[in-house]
Each structure stands twice: as C-alpha cells, then as structure tokens.
Amino acid sequence: MHQSFDREGLLHWYDANARELPWRVSPARRKAGEQPDPYRVWLSEVMLQQTTVSVARDYFLRFCAHWPTVHELAAASREDVLKEWAGLGYYARARNLHACARKIVADFAGGFPRSARKLADLPGIGPYTSAAIAAICYDERIAVVDANVERVISRFLALEKPLNESRPEIRKSVQSLVPERAGDFAQSLMDLGATICRPRGADCEICPLARGCLGRTTPDPARFPLKQKKKARPVRYGHAFVLQRGDNMIWLCKRPEKGLLAGMTGVPVSPWESQFAEVDFPMAGNWMKAGCVAHVFTHFRLELEVWELRGADIDPTLPGWWVPAGDLAEEALPGVFRKVLATAGFE
Numbered sequence: 001m002h003q004s005f006d007r008e009g010l011l012h013w014y015d016a017n018a019r020e021l022p023w024r025v026s027p028a029r030r031k032a033g034e035q036p037d038p039y040r041v042w043l044s045e046v047m048l049q050q051t052t053v054s055v056a057r058d059y060f061l062r063f064c065a066h067w068p069t070v071h072e073l074a075a076a077s078r079e080d081v082l083k084e085w086a087g088l089g090y091y092a093r094a095r096n097l098h099a100c101a102r103k104i105v106a107d108f109a110g111g112f113p114r115s116a117r118k119l120a121d122l123p124g125i126g127p128y129t130s131a132a133i134a135a136i137c138y139d140e141r142i143a144v145v146d147a148n149v150e151r152v153i154s155r156f157l158a159l160e161k162p163l164n165e166s167r168p169e170i171r172k173s174v175q176s177l178v179p180e181r182a183g184d185f186a187q188s189l190m191d192l193g194a195t196i197c198r199p200r201g202a203d204c205e206i207c208p209l210a211r212g213c214l215g216r217t218t219p220d221p222a223r224f225p226l227k228q229k230k231k232a233r234p235v236r237y238g239h240a241f242v243l244q245r246g247d248n249m250i251w252l253c254k255r256p257e258k259g260l261l262a263g264m265t266g267v268p269v270s271p272w273e274s275q276f277a278e279v280d281f282p283m284a285g286n287w288m289k290a291g292c293v294a295h296v297f298t299h300f301r302l303e304l305e306v307w308e309l310r311g312a313d314i315d316p317t318l319p320g321w322w323v324p325a326g327d328l329a330e331e332a333l334p335g336v337f338r339k340v341l342a343t344a345g346f347e
C-alpha cells in the first residue's frame with residue numbers, strides 16, 4: 001500500500017483544499033506553529049459523533065460562546081450543559097462531556113493529557129476520540145479512522161468485504177501510513193471522504209489518490225465498502241383474541257410488567273412461539289377467524305392469527321376491562337394491537 005498511496009499528494013491537496021471549520025487550525029496556520037486547542041477539538045469530535053458537520057457547527061459555536069474553555073464548562077451546572085445539548089440526542093454523551101471537563105480541571109489543572117492512551121482514560125473518550133485529539137493536537141502518529149476514512153481506504157484497496165470484516169485491515173493500513181504531520185494527515189483523509197470520495201459517489205478525476213487507487217479501476221468504486229448482509233429476522237407466531245360484547249364493548253387487558261410492550265394495553269394473546277401452536281382459546285364460545293397480521297419488532301417479526309368472539313352475554317374470567325369500541329382510539333394501544341383490532345373490524 002505504501003508505494004501506491006500518495007501521502008504527499010494527499011497532504012498537498014489538503015494544504016490547498018482543507019475545509020474551514022471553526023474548531024480547526026488551517027494547514028497554513030499549523031505550519032506557522034499554531035497548535036489546535038484540545039478543548040475545541042474534543043468538543044467538536046464528541047458532537048460529530050451525534051450529528052453532521054453543519055449541525056455540529058452551530059452547537060459548537062454556542063457551546064464555545066457559553067463556555068470558551070474547559071474551566072468554564074467544568075464550572076457550569078449539568079442542567080445548563082444538558083439544555084445546550086438538547087436536540088443532539090443521546091444525553092449520556094452530554095453527561096460524560098461535563099464529567100470529563102470536571103475531571104480535566106480537577107486532576108489535570110485544566111490541561112488535556114497529551115497522549116491517546118491517557119486521553120482514553122477520561123469519561124466518554126473512546127479509542128476514536130482519543131486518537132483524534134492526540135493526532136490533531138499533538139501530532140501523535142496514531143491512526144484516526146472515522147466513517148469517512150473507512151470508506152476511502154475500502155475503495156482505495158477495493159476491499160471485497162463489508163466493514164465489520166475489514167476494520168482491522170483498514171486500521172493497520174492507515175497506521176502504517178501516518179506521517180509526521182499526523183494531525184493534518186488524519187484531517188486530510190476525513191476531508192477527502194467528505195468532499196471527493198463521498199458516500200454516494202466518487203469524484204475520482206479530481207482525487208489526489210487516484211493514481212494508486214484500486215477501486216477506481218473497477219466499474220463502480222462507490223460500491224465499496226460492501227454492504228453488510230442483514231441477518232434474517234426471526235419470526236414468532238401466536239394468536240390474538242378479540243372479544244366483542246353485544247353492546248359493542250371490546251375486551252382489553254394489560255400486558256405483563258416485564259418484557260416486550262411491558263405494562264401497555266392490548267387484547268388477550270397466546271404465547272409467541274417459533275411456530276404456530278394449536279390455538280388455545282381463552283374461553284369457550286363460537287370463535288371465528290378474522291384474519292392474520294404481521295408486525296415487525298426490532299428483534300423479530302411477529303405473525304398473529306386474529307380470532308373473534310361476538311355475543312350478547314360474554315363474561316370473560318380473564319383479567320381485563322370492557323371499553324366501548326368507539327373509544328379505542330383513546331387507549332394506549334401499541335401498533336400491533338391496533339392492527340389486530342383493525343383486522344377484526346375495529347379501527
């Protein structure tokens with residue numbers, strides 16, 4: 001890879017084309033000796049794990065206006081930090097951000113540790129963020145591999161594998177390439193992935209890595225990295241029971257407090273199993289089959305046979321309560337039970 005990967009050409013391209021980002025020290029300023037502020041790099045990297053560059057930019061600027069240094073952020077209340085973070089989601093990150101700022105002030109007098117290994121001991125800083133801070137701020141010769149970099153290298157090497165299989169190889173390849181300008185190198189690969197070797201297309205004609213790129217010699221370089229095959233979702237089968245009394249009341253019940261759809265409202269159901277079991281009706285009566293429904297949960301697909309029992313004097317002995325059919329819309333019914341009721345004619 002070494003001979004074919006034009007590292008100098010890539011850095012040259014970066015010198016002329018680096019994106020201007022509020023947390024970044026441009027290659028020209030970097031060459032003049034300016035060092036990136038680890039506080040700003042850390043903030044930006046944590047935000048970029050949640051969102052796109054354009055959204056992160058606004059949040060970043062607001063954070064820096066409120067808390068220009070790690071000392072101010074550490075002194076802020078957690079509520080204020082969470083409030084500013086609102087909209088980015090995954091609040092554990094914001095809590096860790098705040099805890100990390102406090103630790104840096106308490107244990108390191110406000111100075112970030114200068115190696116990836118030590119940075120990785122801080123709250124919320126994983127292998128990627130520690131490598132990014134150490135490379136960008138201190139030029140530690142360590143591979144910084146984000147999704148952009150994974151894509152560029154997968155294409156460059158035309159790796160006929162999905163990322164879950166090729167990650168170790170990609171990391172090793174990048175690690176073997178890291179030059180003295182480690183920070184600029186990391187950012188040049190990120191920028192190349194964001195602007196030229198993009199997720200949905202590759203502008204190979206203007207790419208500084210075009211000469212050695214194997215992906216480019218194939219009919220469709222954007223085919224890499226290969227998509228991971230989705231595991232087939234298991235299917236579970238069961239029966240659902242809709243009871244309708246003569247005065248147009250429907251029988252509902254509460255789901256168990258543990259497990260899927262815990263504590264929510266539904267209709268009586270059989271256990272959900274790996275194949276259709278013979279139906280065991282919850283009470284005697286003239287049950288009729290209303291149809292079938294399928295519903296996809298995160299970890300499995302559910303297929304239910306829907307049975308209905310209609311009669312003037314139904315008196316179930318199972319736990320539950322009657323609800324007028326016209327009021328079903330106001331009940332807290334999960335989607336799967338709405339489908340079941342619709343199959344029996346109650347929308």
Ligand code: SF4
Pocket residue numbers: 152155156196197202203204207208209210211213214215216221222
């Ligand atoms: S030559 Fe094309 S496929 Fe290869 S790295 Fe550049 S843009 Fe990506």
